[in-house]
Amino acid sequence: MGMTDVPPAATPTAAPSLRERLSLAPWMRGLAWTTLAVNILLVVTGGAVRLTGSGLGCSTWPECHPGDFTPRDELNIHSAIEFSNRMLTFVLVVVAVATMVAAWQTRRRDLRWIALLILGGIPAQAVIGGISVLTDLNPWVVSVHLVSSMAIIGLAVLLLWRIYVGATAAVSGPTSWLAWATFAVAWLVLYAGTVVTGAGPHAGDPNAPRNGLSALQFSQLHADLVCLLIGLTIGLLFAVHAFKAPYAVRRAVWVLFAIELAQGAIGWVQYFTDLPIVLVMFHMFGAALISAAVTWVLLAVAHPSTDGSVPVE
Numbered sequence: 001m002g003m004t005d006v007p008p009a010a011t012p013t014a015a016p017s018l019r020e021r022l023s024l025a026p027w028m029r030g031l032a033w034t035t036l037a038v039n040i041l042l043v044v045t046g047g048a049v050r051l052t053g054s055g056l057g058c059s060t061w062p063e064c065h066p067g068d069f070t071p072r073d074e075l076n077i078h079s080a081i082e083f084s085n086r087m088l089t090f091v092l093v094v095v096a097v098a099t100m101v102a103a104w105q106t107r108r109r110d111l112r113w114i115a116l117l118i119l120g121g122i123p124a125q126a127v128i129g130g131i132s133v134l135t136d137l138n139p140w141v142v143s144v145h146l147v148s149s150m151a152i153i154g155l156a157v158l159l160l161w162r163i164y165v166g167a168t169a170a171v172s173g174p175t176s177w178l179a180w181a182t183f184a185v186a187w188l189v190l191y192a193g194t195v196v197t198g199a200g201p202h203a204g205d206p207n208a209p210r211n212g213l214s215a216l217q218f219s220q221l222h223a224d225l226v227c228l229l230i231g232l233t234i235g236l237l238f239a240v241h242a243f244k245a246p247y248a249v250r251r252a253v254w255v256l257f258a259i260e261l262a263q264g265a266i267g268w269v270q271y272f273t274d275l276p277i278v279l280v281m282f283h284m285f286g287a288a289l290i291s292a293a294v295t296w297v298l299l300a301v302a303h304p305s306t307d308g309s310v311p312v313e
């Protein structure tokens, strides 16, 4: 029996039971991919809110304007953008609930836990987003909002990993430590990026406070950390080739490396061209991809699938 635990029909002619027909377990893979995709999309739409200066398009939270959950009476481009982003939360809820139900029906404890954490991330993010609005877009709060999305993206990748590869034992050793170091530095880069944003011009609203730090110095720190990240990734590339890691592991590290180079290039160009909105949006998309790719690399290197564990069909 596959890991979905949906028993095959007893005879070729037996019709599937109602329970089997209603089961979402066969959709587990598709739902996990959708979870990853909508969370990445949300990073980009959240970026659009900030970059178009629509962060306070709805003046309060959870209502859009005092006494009204929609922007209907004070509709303008900013309130429409902010409200659309809030509405995307409902898409996220539908996907997360469906994923949770599917995970439940697979009867796999690990999938259930990860799906539950992803689902729990939505109210957490709604509250952090709400606090962002209620603190007039305090940059430190907005930073936590983005970093939390990056963490949920990491969880979505963990879910996919568990589905495709199953549970495998962690391996220790220099290559594994290198993967952990790469993972940790990638997170420092992500966080430092949000600090640069907090110091920069795209506050999300013309009157929103800035963090008062030097955008120049923190851009430098952000870029220095990127150099360290790229250096570690090159080291990891050498290691996985030297130790003749399976092709899938080598490919994962190459994919991460390629995304880092592209993302680094976007970072430099946006820095030297005074942060055009479209480029900054691509930079946020790239950051979401980095979060996904570095999680996959960590799992691929530290939990290689050598025991033939059974994936979900």
Ligand code: HEM
Pocket: 047, 146, 189, 190, 191, 192, 193, 194, 195, 196, 197, 198, 200, 201, 202, 219, 220, 222, 223, 226, 229, 259, 260, 263, 264, 265, 266, 267, 268, 270, 271, 275, 280, 283, 284, 286, 287, 290
């Ligand atoms: C692996 C490479 C990189 C990653 C993962 C990364 C990640 C990020 C993240 C997560 C943000 C915050 C976005 C936000 O708060 O909305 C950011 C902002 C920023 N990054 Fe990077 N970054 C990378 C490379 C670079 C490089 C090489 C530069 C060159 C200086 C750079 C310049 C900037 C600038 C100027 C901002 C602020 C944008 C703004 O004010 O809106 N980044 N980055």
